[in-house]
Amino acid sequence: METRNKEKYLSCKWLESGVCFDNGVYGSNVKVCCYLSAPGGGNTMIFKDYHGEKINWDEFFKIKREYRDIQKAGGIVSGCQGCIFLEENYWDNDDYVDSVIFDHFTRCNCNCSYCYTDEDKKMYNKLKTYNVYPIVEDMLKRGILKTGGAIGFGGGEPTILPEFEKLISLLLKKGFTNIRVPSSGIKYSKIIEKGISTGQLTVVVSIDSSSRETYKAIKKIDAYNKVTKNIIKYAKAQQFGSYNVTSKYIIIPKVNDTQEELENWLYFNKKNNIELLVLDIENSWLSKYREDKPDEKILDLMRYVETKAKEMEFFRFELCDRAKYLL
Numbered sequence: 001m002e003t004r005n006k007e008k009y010l011s012c013k014w015l016e017s018g019v020c021f022d023n024g025v026y027g028s029n030v031k032v033c034c035y036l037s038a039p040g041g042g043n044t045m046i047f048k049d050y051h052g053e054k055i056n057w058d059e060f061f062k063i064k065r066e067y068r069d070i071q072k073a074g075g076i077v078s079g080c081q082g083c084i085f086l087e088e089n090y091w092d093n094d095d096y097v098d099s100v101i102f103d104h105f106t107r108c109n110c111n112c113s114y115c116y117t118d119e120d121k122k123m124y125n126k127l128k129t130y131n132v133y134p135i136v137e138d139m140l141k142r143g144i145l146k147t148g149g150a151i152g153f154g155g156g157e158p159t160i161l162p163e164f165e166k167l168i169s170l171l172l173k174k175g176f177t178n179i180r181v182p183s184s185g186i187k188y189s190k191i192i193e194k195g196i197s198t199g200q201l202t203v204v205v206s207i208d209s210s211s212r213e214t215y216k217a218i219k220k221i222d223a224y225n226k227v228t229k230n231i232i233k234y235a236k237a238q239q240f241g242s243y244n245v246t247s248k249y250i251i252i253p254k255v256n257d258t259q260e261e262l263e264n265w266l267y268f269n270k271k272n273n274i275e276l277l278v279l280d281i282e283n284s285w286l287s288k289y290r291e292d293k294p295d296e297k298i299l300d301l302m303r304y305v306e307t308k309a310k311e312m313e314f315f316r317f318e319l320c321d322r323a324k325y326l327l
């Protein structure tokens with residue numbers, strides 16, 4: 001494996017040391033990252049048409065170095081044009097991976113109305129996937145996968161992947177500390193609980209409601225009680241003073257946009273020691289809003305929730321980029 005000295009140039013951590021195992025209706029590929037919102041379109045490929053085969057790591061790093069060389073020469077890889085994650089920095093130029101997104105599955109046990117899978121749930125629940133565990137094991141054996149970056153999931157629901165428990169268990173054992181698992185919260189996972197208890201893993205559950213009826217209207221499944229019970233149990237596994245459970249609320253205008261619903265969501269989180277909050281706005285509504293005139297009611301509601309969360313002294317309250325854009 002080649003080791004080169006640090007150099008200063010424009011790049012990003014994914015171009016340098018990231019990988020995304022991706023799968024969807026447009027194909028199953030190994031890519032540099034999962035970010036598609038760059039003006040250049042993202043989608044920077046490493047291997048096309050990949051379905052879990054053994055990886056030739058020399059070939060993998062040869063391709064990664066070609067992208068790196070474009071950046072070092074002052075150019076920009078075409079998919080990365082205009083990306084907000086590009087930064088001038090000293091990059092160490094070694095051949096390794098420290099950031100991974102597992103986005104090789106689309107099956108989910110929930111049915112959120114705002115999810116991309118909503119267009120054809122049956123098809124997305126049946127889409128063929130593969131097992132990433134042997135790949136991760138191989139990377140660790142070869143010293144290719146290192147700690148220090150970010151491990152994340154796309155999907156789909158990660159906890160229903162057959163290899164999920166074994167994969168997370170291995171990563172926890174190997175000392176990975178920045179593992180982020182978005183989950184519907186419907187299935188309780190002992191390995192998530194373990195990762196929370198050691199402070200190595202954060203689970204993110206988008207509850208989007210504070211009542212059984214609203215939850216059901218959005219998720220098309222009667223699982224509010226189960227999800228809140230599970231998220232409370234996860235929160236109880238947190239170390240004292242450490243926060244590893246994120247509660248998310250995506251505002252869907254005319255569905256869950258009352259002050260009462262959002263206030264109750266804040267109270268629920270505070271009461272149960274869930275101190276990491278994220279507020280977002282439904283993407284399809286925002287796309288429409290871009291052309292229409294501003295809906296002051298939604299903007300006021302978002303400002304109100306932000307202020308209220310500050311008053312209630314949550315450890316962290318974040319607005320997603322879409323919500324920030326609106327305000």
Ligand code: SF4
Nearest residue numbers: 012014033080083085
């Ligand atoms: S610059 Fe943006 S699009 Fe390119 S690899 Fe980094 S995150 Fe992905």
Ligand code: SF4
Nearest residue numbers: 108110112115156184
């Ligand atoms: S939990 Fe996530 S993957 Fe599942 S339907 Fe909802 S948004 Fe989609």
